[in-house]
Amino acid sequence: MLASIHDVSPRSHAQVDRLAHLLERHTGTGRFAMLVIPDHWREAPIEGNAAFGTQLRAWADAGIEMFLHGWCHRDETPATQGFAGFKGKHMTAGEGEFLNLPHDEALARMARGKALLEDVLGRPVAGFIAPAWLYGEGAHAALRELGMPLAEDHMKVWRPASGEVLSRGPVVTWASRSKGRIASSLAFARLARTALPLALPTLRLAVHPGDTTVPALMDSIDQTLARFVRSHRPARYADLARSARGPG
Template identity: 50%
Template sequence: MSGKSLSNSLNSRRLLVSVHDVAPVFESEIDRLIERVGAACGPLPPALLVVPHHWASSPIVHGSAFAAKLRRWSDAGSEIFVHGWTHRDESDHGGRLDRWRAARMTAGEGEFLGLSREVARERMGAGRDLIEDITGKHVAGFIAPAWLYGDGAHAALKDLDFRLAEDHLRVWNPSTGAVHAKGPVITWATRSRVRLGLSLAAASVLRRALVRARTVRVAVHPGDAHSRAACASIDATLRVLSRGRPPARYADLAPPCQDGAASVRPAVVEPA
């Protein structure tokens, strides 16, 4: 490979870092994770995945101190994604695969895995309206809790014209179907020793296996802030992957809208 080609290859590499489950109940953990990520990745702040009413017990309220902090994070450059409405899965899953995904891939938090198109659209739209009213900016997109989407959620994403969505293996445009990045997201699970051990092993393997990948995604969660092992693994992962791979924004993956205008959104009613 020529020197110019190598330079272009390196410049095209991206590290996308996100902090999940941003909600008042996890405020101290989110502060610590943003600081930790910043120490490894420099001045570009991570993307923030915001839950408007976490588990129906931790709402983000207009005029609150947390709402003001959310706006400051946005003003400082964090991309803000809608991350469900409550993050809690209350659906009765009929299909065998969905029952397995709900039971094995998350602990009752796959909110959008079993929702109908209508309910998914209502919750997505209400979350977007709340966050945009607080930040004064368009959200970057929608990412389902636990990265789990059912048919209703996929249909609702198209209805609401979100520019970006993400799951375990890709980042895509829901309206066009264009895939902007592929590859597994590196993340950690801390709710049991077994899951922690498996996620530590996976992170160790992936940060080496993906070192030449064009786009790498790293996602951290509030529970990680309470685990020394997870924090050490996060630090090591970001240290390895940030070599020759500058932190980037999700928006860098997708071309801007042609006219820069906001899409027209259907009226929504805040879910109960």
């Protein structure tokens, strides 16, 4: 079982800390990932924030995997037509940063974020996961050029360099921004607790700072973690990569 906390930044520090304690109760120390935004909506830069940098290093030292999660998490090049426009409108609240970025800009943001985060952490990032799990062609090319070890979207985890898919299956996540999305995510989590452990060798679960504002979502996350760890061992993304590589 792979668990992750999205949207980690100085603006979400308290909520991330609460989610980390919840995950640790089920997975143990350090057996989950954090997805870090270098400058959340260009309002919460990590650069120059010594206190938050110290906290990120402490989390990483405890074994938590650190993924780069875009640069600002805001879609500054929104599409208005076609399938890209549909995804940008209906799959995220204006946060699909890498869905429509041209290649050069995607590469620049990804490279800058990688360098910044690795400087703060003192170690390589575990990989890159695009905001809202949405990638355009420019983002896919940038992933390959930078040699990012791992990436994931809604339905899979893969190695960008080779395209090798390491795991398939939907990620279980929750949405807090409307009553309708709260209800639908609670319903999907109930279904997932019953069906997915029987169907998938690898389960993925992702939580967001906004989840902490809705008690029903926190209860659902707690119940889903409790069910998943009964059948699937909490692990790191690096464990998945090693097991796919095989002995030696």
